[in-house]
Amino acid sequence: MANTISFCSETMKQYEWLLTRYPTRRAALLPTLRLAESDFGELGVPEMRYVADLMEIPPAFVFGVVTFYTHYRRAGTGKFHIQVCSTLSCALRGSEDVVSRITERLGIKPGETTPCGHFTLSKVECLGSCDTAPMLQCNDDYHEDLSLEDVDQLIEQLRAEAEGGQNG
Amino acid sequence: MAENQTNDGTVAMTSWQLNGQEVENPTGMTIMEAAKEHGIEIPCFCYHPGLSIAGNCRICMVESNRSRKPVISCSEKIADGLEIETESELAVSSRNSVMEFQLINHPLDCPVCDKAGECTLQDHSYEHGPDRSRFVEDKNIRHTKELGPNISIWGNRCIVCTRCIRFCDEISGTSELCIVERGDRSVVDVFPEIPIDNQLAGNTVDICPVGALISHDFKYEARVWNMDRKDSVCGGCSRGCNVEVETLDGFVKRLMPRENLEVNDWWMCDEGRYGWRHLYADDRLSQATRDGTALADDSATAALEQLLSESGPVAFLIDPFLTCEEMHLVQGLAASRPGSSVGGWLPEDGIAANFPSGFKISAAKYPNRAGAEHIFGDQVFGNDATELQKALVSSDFNTVVAFCGGHLSSGPGESWAKALSSTPTSIIFSVKSGPWLEGASLVLPATAPIEKDGTWINEDGRLQRTRSCWNPGTEPFSVELVRLQTLQNALGIRGRSLSAAGIFRELAANNDSFAGHNHSDLGSPGLLLSERPAGIAMDGGSE
Ligand code: SF4
Numbered sequence: 001m002a003n004t005i006s007f008c009s010e011t012m013k014q015y016e017w018l019l020t021r022y023p024t025r026r027a028a029l030l031p032t033l034r035l036a037e038s039d040f041g042e043l044g045v046p047e048m049r050y051v052a053d054l055m056e057i058p059p060a061f062v063f064g065v066v067t068f069y070t071h072y073r074r075a076g077t078g079k080f081h082i083q084v085c086s087t088l089s090c091a092l093r094g095s096e097d098v099v100s101r102i103t104e105r106l107g108i109k110p111g112e113t114t115p116c117g118h119f120t121l122s123k124v125e126c127l128g129s130c131d132t133a134p135m136l137q138c139n140d141d142y143h144e145d146l147s148l149e150d151v152d153q154l155i156e157q158l159r160a161e162a163e164g165g166q167n168g
Numbered sequence: 169m170a171e172n173q174t175n176d177g178t179v180a181m182t183s184w185q186l187n188g189q190e191v192e193n194p195t196g197m198t199i200m201e202a203a204k205e206h207g208i209e210i211p212c213f214c215y216h217p218g219l220s221i222a223g224n225c226r227i228c229m230v231e232s233n234r235s236r237k238p239v240i241s242c243s244e245k246i247a248d249g250l251e252i253e254t255e256s257e258l259a260v261s262s263r264n265s266v267m268e269f270q271l272i273n274h275p276l277d278c279p280v281c282d283k284a285g286e287c288t289l290q291d292h293s294y295e296h297g298p299d300r301s302r303f304v305e306d307k308n309i310r311h312t313k314e315l316g317p318n319i320s321i322w323g324n325r326c327i328v329c330t331r332c333i334r335f336c337d338e339i340s341g342t343s344e345l346c347i348v349e350r351g352d353r354s355v356v357d358v359f360p361e362i363p364i365d366n367q368l369a370g371n372t373v374d375i376c377p378v379g380a381l382i383s384h385d386f387k388y389e390a391r392v393w394n395m396d397r398k399d400s401v402c403g404g405c406s407r408g409c410n411v412e413v414e415t416l417d418g419f420v421k422r423l424m425p426r427e428n429l430e431v432n433d434w435w436m437c438d439e440g441r442y443g444w445r446h447l448y449a450d451d452r453l454s455q456a457t458r459d460g461t462a463l464a465d466d467s468a469t470a471a472l473e474q475l476l477s478e479s480g481p482v483a484f485l486i487d488p489f490l491t492c493e494e495m496h497l498v499q500g501l502a503a504s505r506p507g508s509s510v511g512g513w514l515p516e517d518g519i520a521a522n523f524p525s526g527f528k529i530s531a532a533k534y535p536n537r538a539g540a541e542h543i544f545g546d547q548v549f550g551n552d553a554t555e556l557q558k559a560l561v562s563s564d565f566n567t568v569v570a571f572c573g574g575h576l577s578s579g580p581g582e583s584w585a586k587a588l589s590s591t592p593t594s595i596i597f598s599v600k601s602g603p604w605l606e607g608a609s610l611v612l613p614a615t616a617p618i619e620k621d622g623t624w625i626n627e628d629g630r631l632q633r634t635r636s637c638w639n640p641g642t643e644p645f646s647v648e649l650v651r652l653q654t655l656q657n658a659l660g661i662r663g664r665s666l667s668a669a670g671i672f673r674e675l676a677a678n679n680d681s682f683a684g685h686n687h688s689d690l691g692s693p694g695l696l697l698s699e700r701p702a703g704i705a706m707d708g709g710s711e
């Protein structure tokens with residue numbers, strides 16, 4: 001089945017540059033997936049297939065890598081991907097409460113996406129910001145030293161942004 | 169393994185200590201392999217001799233004087249001065265802990281699991297595992313789904329050893345499988361819409377140490393401890409993969425490969441594996457017929473004797489599914505009827521396949537062409553066959569005896585069917601019904617390859633012993649072997665019936681190609697026809 005998607009010429013240039021930075025093509029898979037994610041918006045079946053064919057890596061291997069990491073945007077992820085760190089420091093500083101608060105406010109459990117498609121909630125492992133626990137990552141931004149009020153505020157702000165984005 | 173070759177060509181040895189004993193093994197061996205040579209079997213899950221070392225299950229940990237922590241014996245190599253303990257407190261407690269860890273999320277499925285009875289997890293759990301669980305949390309749930317046309321995964325049972333994945337990467341070279349997710353959610357899967365559907369896929373089920381990969385063919389079919397097993401050889405192609413045929417209450421349930429490093433390593437192809445279903449196909453013959461009317465077994469034997477005792481020269485049409493022993497009996501019959509001739513038919517070639525691991529599937533979809541050529545001459549499927557066909561078409565023979573075996577083959581082609589029907593008296597041994605039986609005088613049901621008892625010679629010239637999946641004395645245990653001898657007895661050219669081994673002795677005494685060989689020396693890897701069993705002096709010249 002021919003792929004109907006492909007990298008834009010700018011991304012392709014970056015990909016070719018990446019290849020010069022790694023000893024083998026397979027080794028460049030992680031950053032290439034990053035490129036694919038930013039070029040295509042998410043990593044679904046056609047996107048993974050495209051990367052596999054481009055890099056001449058078995059599609060199953062790419063699938064395994066994409067699902068291993070929590071930080072790739074898989075197909076069906078909401079506009080805002082809220083990843084709450086649940087590893088030790090954050091857990092000790094109340095990450096469970098952060099998760100419950102988000103669940104309460106958005107009506108979704110970890111692993112779920114709101115029906116409107118705006119939010120996906122995940123519990124993830126240490127995000128390397130233990131000194132500012134508890135913390136979460138929303139898309140590419142960190143939100144640290146969270147109190148439950150901070151969580152409420154963040155959600156309101158994101159909601160406004162999502163809805164505003166829809167109208168505008 | 170060039171690693172242990174010294175300059176003078178001998179094998180370099182390493183001295184080390186195993187459980188307090190000074191021992192020696194060839195340099196470069198892993199602790200696990202070396203310990204096995206001294207009778208100590210270290211448990212393993214992810215290690216498989218045919219695959220690369222993954223070292224992920226940790227059950228094989230042993231105590232080493234070179235490390236504060238226990239080391240994994242499947243990847244750690246022996247070294248001079250190394251001291252290994254496999255039964256020390258540290259080694260035993262490491263094993264026990266790994267077992268407890270492996271069982272945390274494992275379901276109590278054994279009573280309904282097809283692997284039970286031959287499951288490595290069950291075995292190791294019995295030997296090394298705790299008898300109760302300290303885990304009070306909920307066990308996690310992973311997917312149960314079809315991964316391909318013949319295989320499903322019971323994800324909850326997967327211990328993520330990656331054997332199946334390494335198989336698809338290294339042996340079949342098809343790479344359909346991967347582990348998705350991570351941590352305790354890890355499980356084997358395929359890429360969406362790319363099922364595991366390669367010619368060797370069935371092997372992944374065999375090497376799965378637990379009941380995670382299940383073959384649709386065998387699902388809920390039998391408990392493994394109730395089955396009878398026979399060491400057979402697959403007749404699907406001229407490789408002759410060594411197989412174990414498992415039967416339950418007189419029905420074949422499953423074929424599994426048997427290790428033979430000279431032929432098939434630990435593997436077999438799916439066509440051969442699932443081919444046994446043809447034994448029970450609707451077109452399988454089970455009834456003898458005389459001019460179209462059904463005959464009881466005794467009357468069939470009598471009819472065969474009568475037809476042949478009255479005959480002059482006989483034409484014999486053989487197939488490449490017959491064992492060397494059966495062929496020897498045919499040759500005896502031909503020799504007793506002056507003016508007889510022998511030719512053979514070959515099924516059409518299939519497609520050959522070569523895999524990255526060196527595993528091969530042959531295009532020649534039959535097991536014993538080489539045997540026939542050693543017994544009847546190298547033109548038996550060539551010129552002799554052409555001549556025989558011509559003679560039959562012009563009715564030069566009054567009687568023909570034809571063998572139409574091979575439950576997977578499409579049978580002799582149209583021109584042979586025509587040749588057979590032009591002969592006034594045609595006696596046909598056939599596994600299944602087909603156009604070649606048109607107008608036959610006597611039809612005798614024949615055996616499929618795995619029902620035969622005897623030897624075949626594969627495409628490398630390797631003589632291999634195949635055993636019938638049935639027990640001697642029960643039909644259809646090697647029917648032709650029995651029937652041809654009964655016939656020879658009746659015709660007065662044989663004194664008494666022998667086993668396949670006895671017939672082989674006659675063959676070896678009469679045919680230089682086989683001289684020096686006998687059944688008991690073939691062992692499980694078989695022998696090249698050119699390599700005589702040790703200790704038998706050959707009077708030169710024949711090789
Ligand atoms: S995989 Fe083994 S231990 Fe697990 S349920 Fe099946 S038989 Fe039992």
Ligand code: SF4
Nearest residue numbers: 326327329330332376
């Ligand atoms: S399915 Fe079986 S062979 Fe494959 S990783 Fe799981 S336990 Fe190992």
Ligand code: FES
Nearest residue numbers: 085090126127129
């Ligand atoms: S534990 Fe949460 S950032 Fe490290």
Ligand code: FES
Nearest residue numbers: 212223225226242
């Ligand atoms: S057998 Fe050694 S780690 Fe699995």
